[in-house]
Amino acid sequence: MTSLHLTCVLSVLCIITSACLAASAKPFNSQEWIRGTPSARGQMVQDLSDRKMLINKSKTEVEALLGKPDGQHLAMWEYNVVTIPRCYFWDCRMEVSFDENTGKVEGIAVSD
Numbered sequence: 001m002t003s004l005h006l007t008c009v010l011s012v013l014c015i016i017t018s019a020c021l022a023a024s025a026k027p028f029n030s031q032e033w034i035r036g037t038p039s040a041r042g043q044m045v046q047d048l049s050d051r052k053m054l055i056n057k058s059k060t061e062v063e064a065l066l067g068k069p070d071g072q073h074l075a076m077w078e079y080n081v082v083t084i085p086r087c088y089f090w091d092c093r094m095e096v097s098f099d100e101n102t103g104k105v106e107g108i109a110v111s112d
Helices: 003-021 030-035 038-050 059-066
Strands: 071-073 076-080 093-098 105-111
Touching (some): 038 093, 059 076, 059 093
Antiparallel strands (some): 071 076, 076 093, 093 105
């Protein structure tokens, strides 16, 4: 087997393994989120988004639910998450956007 074939076979196996390890969805739990890994957080992102749990919350309220952000910008906080297999190799995060006038959450987005 040539090294090119071996590389292709190994790449396919890695993709299949990663897909099998992808997290299944679960209900949001604040304590699990705060002490969880990005993979554990990734399992809860959809529920958090679907239920609009952060909308109109202050930064203090968001921090009480999610803990300190992994990244912070002027009007956006970032939390590392693993929502799809690619996130094991790429930085994926949930971005919480705050309204600049009210300081309240106006939306969340996942960059995966």
